Structure formats: structure tokens, C-alpha cells
Amino acid sequence: MSKAAGKLKILKKTADKITHTTKLKTNIPAGMAAAGPPLGPMLGQRAINIAAFCKDFNTRTAEIKEGIPLPCRISVNSDRSYNLVIHSPPATFLLKQAAGIPRGAMQPGREIAGMITLKHLYEIAAIKIQDPPNTLLTMQQMCEMLVGIARTCGIKIVRELNPEEYAKFLEDRQAIVAEQKRELQEKREAKMLRTG
Structure with missing residues (x-):
């Protein structure tokens, strides 16, 4: 008992x-x-x-x-x-900050939303590898993971970046983003008319 x-x-x-x-x-x-x-x-x-x-x-x-x-x-x-x-900020946030863009590409693979250098990629990897889920990864694996995330955001990774050329690229990109936003708004309004 x-x-x-x-x-x-x-x-x-x-x-x-x-x-x-x-x-x-x-x-x-x-x-x-x-x-x-x-x-x-x-x-x-x-x-x-x-x-x-x-x-x-x-x-x-x-x-x-x-x-x-x-x-x-x-x-x-x-x-x-x-x-x-x-944890540290999300990888997508850090990648967009490094690229100097507010949002990623609407059609990844077909358009480039922004660019970062290999140095940027490595620095972001050094931050993200400290998060508990990533502690068992090697630096190479972390960088490879970030390359995949950058691709889904439409961010191109380059060896070198000319500041003047990139500033021009971002300026041209603003017009594309404005056009995409306008198209999205028109689609939303058309959908509202159909359902209303």
C-alpha cells in the first residue's frame, strides 16, 4: 500500500x-x-x-x-x-534593409527587387547563426540558406556594387513598384465591385 x-x-x-x-x-x-x-x-x-x-x-x-x-x-x-x-530580426527584414528596399519582388525569379554584396550576406549570416534554431548550422549552411531566402525576395547577390549605379537602379525600381501597387489596387477595386 x-x-x-x-x-x-x-x-x-x-x-x-x-x-x-x-x-x-x-x-x-x-x-x-x-x-x-x-x-x-x-x-x-x-x-x-x-x-x-x-x-x-x-x-x-x-x-x-x-x-x-x-x-x-x-x-x-x-x-x-x-x-x-x-531572436534577431527575420532574415527577410535584414536582407531588405541591406538592399535598401521596403519590399521584395512580386514575381521572384522574373524581376530583381534589389541587390546585396557577398559581404552583406556574410554579415547577415553572422547575425542569424546566433539564433537558437541555427546554432548547429555551419557558416556555409547559413549562407546557403540566406541565398535561398534572398532569391525568394528577388534580391540578387553580387560580388561588387557601384553606389551610383545602384542608386539609379533603386530610383528606376520605384517607378516599377508604384505601377505594381496601382495594378494591385485596381484588382482589389474590381474584386470589390464583383462581390458588392
Whole structure:
């Protein structure tokens, strides 16, 4: 009887440690965590103290430029405390920043949205390899992964980049982007007329 009671006590101890909520994965702008949607409801569902979380996050990201999206992984413990892991900005964000473009290509493979040098690629790889999911990758594997991501954004990787020529390219590209935005708006309006 006492043996069974002892086993039951051990089982109860291990059962208390089980967390039934999934790890929350979300992007939060640096220094701009707020209690409102979409973050507030996500934290509230997991019984996290929203005000304390926002204060903690904003303090931990105070040195980072405000507004930069930061992928976060939040796991909740049984005592309602949480573990917050903040990753470096997404690779697409870093690649677009390096290329000096606000958005990627609408038709990757058919158009070039921007260009970066191999040096840019290596520097971004050095940042991204520090993220927990990438720690087991070699630098070569990280660079290869970034090459694939750059391709999906329509960013071309070159050995050298002439600043004057690239400035001209970006200027010409603005006209193409404006035309693409206009076409998208026309399609949206046409769809609204059909459904309205």
C-alpha cells in the first residue's frame, strides 16, 4: 500500500511539470510591446501578466532601434511565469534593409527587387547563426540558406556594387513598384465591385 502511495506521489510530481500550452511564436516590434491586440489577447489566453510582460520585453529591447520586428518564443510555466527568447530580426527584414528596399519582388525569379554584396550576406549570416534554431548550422549552411531566402525576395547577390549605379537602379525600381501597387489596387477595386 505504501509502495503504491509512493509511486502515486512521484507520478503527481511529474504531472505538475507538464505544460499544456504550446510555445507562442510571434514577431513583436522592438521596444513597442503593448497590451492591445494582437499581443494582449495572445498573452491573456496563456494567463501571462500582460503589463509585466510588456515592461520586461521593452526593457530587454531598449538598445535595439524601435520598431524592428523581433521573432519571440514564449513558453509558459505551470506557475504562470514565462520564458522569453528573443531572436534577431527575420532574415527577410535584414536582407531588405541591406538592399535598401521596403519590399521584395512580386514575381521572384522574373524581376530583381534589389541587390546585396557577398559581404552583406556574410554579415547577415553572422547575425542569424546566433539564433537558437541555427546554432548547429555551419557558416556555409547559413549562407546557403540566406541565398535561398534572398532569391525568394528577388534580391540578387553580387560580388561588387557601384553606389551610383545602384542608386539609379533603386530610383528606376520605384517607378516599377508604384505601377505594381496601382495594378494591385485596381484588382482589389474590381474584386470589390464583383462581390458588392
